[in-house]
Amino acid sequence: MASVERMNSHYSASSVSTAYFNPRFRSYKTLKSNVCIIGDLKSSRETQTAHGVSNSSSSPVNGVTSKSTYSRVANQDIDEKRVLTKFVAETLLPTRHGKFRLRGYKHSVDDGVTFSEPTAVINGTVEGQEEVPVRVHDACYTSEVLGSLKCDCAEQLELALKRISKCPPGMVIYLQQEGRGIGLANKIAAYSLQEQGMDTVDANRALGLPDDSREYISVRNILADLGIKSIRLITNNPRKINKLRGLGINITGRIPSIVEAGEHNQGYLDTKRERMDHMLEEGDWCHFEHEGGMKELRDSEVKDCVSSDAASDLDYDNDGKIKFDLTI
Ligand SMILES: Nc1nc2c(ncn2[C@@H]2O[C@H](COP(=O)(O)OP(=O)(O)OP(=O)(O)O)[C@@H](O)[C@H]2O)c(=O)[nH]1
Known part of the structure; x- marks a missing residue:
């Protein structure tokens, strides 16, 4: 196993999404609305030091595949020879949702000039398993940190964590691809245009940015690192399924993730359904009342696998659906 310190010393600080995924935008572009889109924001080189590196049996994962030379990702070709996804460390993390294994990785598509830090949040033993429920989740600072209702x-993240907590094995792979890959500052620029009436798709386009520029090579490599043979993806997004399948990931099923629309995100969800083909039909495994209150799990699979330890959290309604208060 390569020395982790040596490995990390070549990486710069993040700013990954814009630097990686939108290489066309290397300059400031001012729009009429006083919105700037910021392209290549490489921050100063900074040595990263890993702490708590374990002697885990997992070896670093090299994203190079022998067969394919290039992966078509979003709007650019990525040279697989320059892709690297390295396992750094695993720890046990107690959370409000339960106790998880947390695995940290460093992922780069340009020989380590820039990198992101995907994490795998795991409950149970996923190694070597088939049909593992997996949520591939992209960062959303505005809702996950600030509590935005837009x-x-x-x-969706909370639902996935609750699900794998109640029903192991399962995993959430969390990727630093803010704003569907355009980066946080550009997403704020998009929000600014949305205030003027644009929807989420048109706002990106008005900024000259792709609708969706996320890449998922790290997901393939993390699954390979764990020896996971097939997954059931927790998603409503057909593009995500296609992108992952395009990377050779064996997706044997889909687990929907439905959040009930609220005052502030109704339009956003309508746009996802109407313009991005998200499968937001009713009657799927979960509902989440957006602005608090009771949530409902409709998944009989989850109900059946809930252990007696966890069962104390649960109530059943008259239809036999699990009801529990996720208020934490
Ligand atoms: N550009 C842009 N990104 C947004 C906006 N709202 C949320 N996001 C980002 O969208 C990403 C999540 O993508 P979504 O399209 O909501 O859902 P998804 O993950 O593709 O699909 P699911 O797997 O079904 O959840 C996160 O990275 C958010 O930061 C927005 O208005 N504009």
Whole structure:
């Protein structure tokens, strides 16, 4: 196993999404609305030191595959020879949702000039398993940190964590791809345009940015690192399924993740359904009332696998659906 310190010393601080995914935008572009889109924001080189590196049996993962030379990702070709996803460390993390294994990785698509830090949040033993429920989740600072109600991201993350907590094995792979890959500052620029009436798709386009520029090579590499043979993806997004399948990931099923629309995210969810083909039909495994209150799990699979330890959290309604208060 390569020395982790040596490995990390070549990486610069993040700013990954804009630097990686939108190489066309290397300059400031001022729009009429006083919105700037910021392209290549590489921050100063900074040595990263890993703490708590374990002697885990997992070896670093090299993203190079022998067969394919290039992966078509978003709007650019990525040279697989320059892709590296390295396992750094694993720890046990107690959370409000339960106790999880947390695995840290460093992922780079340009020989380590820039990198992101994907994490795998795991409950149970996923190694070598088939049909593992997996949520591939992209960062949303506005909802997950600030509690924004404009989207459904934070609730989807919470639902996935609750699910794998109640029903192991399962995993959430969390990627630093803010704003569907355009980066936080550009997402704020998009929000600014949305205030003027644009929807989430048109706002990106008005900024000259792609609708979605996320790449998922790190997901393939993390699954390989863990020896996971197939997954059931927790998503409503057909693009995500196609992108992952395009990387050779074996997706044998889909677990929907439905958040009930609220006052502030109704339009956002409508746009996802109407313009991005998200499968937001009713009657799926979970509902999350956006602005608090009771949430409902409709998944009989979850109900059946809930252990007696966890069962004390649960109530059943008259239809036999699990009801529990996720208020934490
Ligand atoms: N550009 C942009 N990104 C947004 C906006 N609202 C949320 N996001 C980002 O959207 C990403 C989540 O993507 P979504 O399209 O909501 O959902 P998804 O993950 O693709 O699909 P699911 O797997 O079904 O949840 C996160 O990275 C958020 O930061 C927005 O208005 N504009």
